[in-house]
Each structure stands twice: as structure tokens, then as C-alpha cells.
Amino acid sequence: MTFDIVTANADDIARLRVWADDEGWNPGRSDIHAFFATDPHGFLVGRLNGEAVASVSAVRYGEDFGFIGFYIARPAVRGQGYGIQVWRAGMARLAGRTVGLDGVIDQQENYRRSGFRRAWNNIRYEGVPSGADPSAASDGIALVDARTIPFAQLAAYDRRFFPARRDAFLASWIGLPDRTGFAAVRDGELRGFAAVRPCAGAARIGPLYSSSPGVAEALVGRLASAVPGQPVAIDIPDSNEPSVALAERLGLTPSFEAARMYTGPVPEMDLPGLYGITSLELG
Template sequence: MTGTGCEIGGAGAADMELMRVWAEEEGWNPGDSDRFAFAAADPEGFLVGRVGGEPVACISAVRYGSDFGFIGFYIARPAFRGQGYGIRLWRAGMERLRGRLVGLDGVVAQQDNYRRSGFRPAWNNTRLEGVPWGVVEPGGALLSGGAGVSGGAGVPRVPAGVELVHAGSLPFAQLAAYDRRFFPASRDAFLSLWTALPGRTALAAVRDGRIAGLGVVRPSAGPSRVGPLYADGPDVAAALLRGLARHAPDGRISVDVPDANPGAAGLLAGLGLVPVFETARMYTGPAPDADLAGVYGVTSLELG
């Protein structure tokens, strides 16, 4: 089928919420408020296909800087699959990113299709879920009282000389510079919302006045999502993860862990998290430079 009769246009606020619902139905468990930060990253980067006025497919094609882009939210509604609507959205998204290095996180079932479109795998992400050891008391109660932040009760074990603080207490320029170590483009507007939207918690690990780790936990329909999870070493990553989990309603969290950091999955599995599914980070060219050894959890499968 050719997908004729499908009108493609930019997503509005209601469409962004609909895309979140569709992603949830696919089992991707996006954060409840992620769409607000997504829109700040590139307001024109979200496309919806409609047939007779009804939304039937969507995609995000977000531009970062002048030479990088990321594809996500590639969904066609089940009743409209195999009719050419999805491929029309795909072509529109890729056209929007023409001339850029493009990345995506592809589910296993679609990876052959992405290869045929010129994408090549760079690494795999494994989603790990569970309650990290040391977050729940033996009787089953969630440790609370500001846990994970300097001055709170039940503070998780942290390396000597490291303090966990709310990321919002630090100058934003420091947070943006630290994020830039691990992501191939600046994304200040996105990051400013991602770390500060209501209902989520962003923690930073600080050593000698410098950031040594950063993590964000946000609510979702399933386990609370953690991402990014950056750290200068596994001990810092473990302390941040426990601290973040204590800000999840039941301590249950979900993290997409890249095998480009060889020790990351083993660390999180050792804390009691278990794998639930896998994606592949893929690019249309060589993987961009980033400090992957410090990435223990990617920010988002939708925007990188």
C-alpha cells in the first residue's frame, strides 16, 4: 500500500499526550511528563499522520545543533499497519534530518528495517527493572525521610568525599557542561526541564566542588524511570541509583543500560535489577564522541 490519504503535520499538545499513550501501549513505559521536556528540545520535531482527521501514526525527528538528530516515537496504530502510513511518517522524519548524523534506539523487531535504511548498530541497551538492594527495609517499608540527599535519613553508602545533593541547587551551567560529556550535542532547553519538572527528582554527586555524577528519576505508568544515570565510577553510580530509587513511590525503578559501558549492567544486576527487554542504539554513520564509560543509564529511548 502507498499510504495515500495520509496528511502529515506537526504535533500539538494533545498529540504529544496521545504519542505518550501510544508508546505506553507499546510497552515502552515513557515518563508521565517527558513530553514537556521533549517539546522544548525541538518544538517542530514531532509529526503526526492523520487519515480523515484521525491520528494513525507518529514519529519524532528532533534536531540537535547543526549536525545531529534523533528518531523516536515511530508508531503506527495496529489497525493501520501495513498500509503505508508508517513509512510515510518515516520518510518525513528522515527528510527533516537530512544531512545530519541520525541516531535511534530500535526494538529488536525493527532493527533489520533500520539497517535497510542505512542505520548500523553501535551498542545495545538492556532495560533493567526492580528495587535496588538497600532501598527497602527488611520488613518491606521504603526508606524515606529525604534519603539519598545530604542531611536526610537513611542516606545510601557513598564514596568518601562524595556528597549527594539536589541537582537544582547547582548552577545550571555546571549541569549542562556535565551532560555534554555524555551526549553528542548541547540540549540546554531540554535539560533544564528534564531535571526540574514537577514530580521528578534530579540528584548530583559532588566531589571537591565538581560534579561526579548525575541522575534523574521520574514517574511513569510502570516502574519509575531513571535516566540519565551518569557517574565517574561504579560506586558513585550505585549511590545515585539508591538515592533516586528512594524517591520512587515503591522503590521500583527502570533503567536503560548501555553495554558500551561494560560494567554497567553487571553493577545494576548486582543491585537486584533484572532485564526485561533490549534495544539497539543505531546511527547512520560513525558513533559520535561521548564518554560512554560514564553512562550507566541513557536519558531516553525517544530522544537519546
């Protein structure tokens, strides 16, 4: 038997979304296009006798940050050492950087042995929002199509909530045709930003940045109206108590949990304004 670890090709990238669906992660239907554009060399696949059986993404952001995701070994080969080989190749690609990941519960001890430490838990709150008020943002704040915001302004705002600039990712994320994004603006200043995209299950809202619970509620309400009657899911840092309280007040309930973990110190970010992360797969 031969086992080779190679850079994923376009067919592999499409396959990873199916694998993630099989794991119950519910990625966005077109997320992989934004992921691939971010770092085309950052997706690794393990092939056993030519067949893809394991994967990991090891995506580089800037000069000193990286994110691990899509760590999957297919059920038929688990426990045979192929997954850990792919993991080591991914970590080697990010050597010398602070690395983040979202660790499912049954893998967190393994991640700790690899030098990761928990920063907070991301809890997925899911359901049809009840009573989300698109007018809850007050004090002169308007909600506008995020694609009308100058990209440099939007990218600078996004950087407040993420450990590195990610312009290529963000441009793809808001530009894909199947998603809707809104920005909260007052006197030309961004006070919030959120996007929703279709998934196999609940439509996922992410990111969700906000200067206040009222702005967050307005953004959720506006995005929910873009997918009327459908359940939505938001991956909320449990350290953001106002966001958790908002989700519960809107009738959303926990359905999934993963620990945000980092090697080294937790990067500096505007955590109080981080009402929902962008994705569990790439941060």
C-alpha cells in the same frame, strides 16, 4: 482517502505518550513536556481522513545531530504504508545530520536498510533495588539536589555523555515537578548525575552518569529512596559492564532491549561514564 503528515499539536503530543504506553515503552508521565520544549516542530503525525494514525519524532539538536523516536503506526493501519511515509518525512527533516535512534528488535533490519548501524544495545534492568547504598560514594563526594547546581555546569557535564548540547531539553527535564535529581559533587566538580521520574510502570532512572560504580550505586540508592518500595528501571548500555554488574547485584533483571543505532560514525561521548541513558524516545 486522504493521508496528510503534519506537525503535531499539543493534543497530539499528549496522545503520543498514550501510544507509547500501548507499545509497552513506559515513558515518563510528564516526559512529553520536556520533549516538546526541545523541538516543538520535531514531532510529526500522519492523519488518515483527519484521524491521527502514525507518528515519528525527528528532533534536532544543535547544527549536526538529530534523534528519531516515537515511530509508531497504530495497529489498525500497519502494513498499509502510512508508517513508512511518516518515517521518510522524519528522516527528511534531519537530512545532513548524524541521526540516532533506539531500535526495537523487530525493526532493526529496517533501520539498517535506512543506513543505521548498531553501536550498542540498551537493556532495561528493572525491579526494586536491593541493598543500594546511598553512602557508597566515598572519597569526599556529596550528593546534592541537582537543581542547586549552576545550570551551565550541569549542561556542560551532560554534554560529555550526549552527542550535542541540549540545554532546552535538560532545563525542562530537571525542572518538571514530578521528578527528583541528584548530583554527585567533590570539591565543586561533578562526579555524577541522575534523575528519576514516575511512569505508568516502574519509575525510570535516567540519565545515570557516574565516575565510578560506587557513585552510581549511591545515586541509585538515593533515587530509590525517593520512590520507596517501587520498582525502578534503568536503560543501561550493554557496553558498560560495571553498570550491568551493578544492576545485577542490586537484584534488577532485564525486561526490555533496544539497539542504539546511528547513521555514520558513533559520536564521541564518555561511554564509560554512561551508566544509563536518559530516554529511549529522545536519546
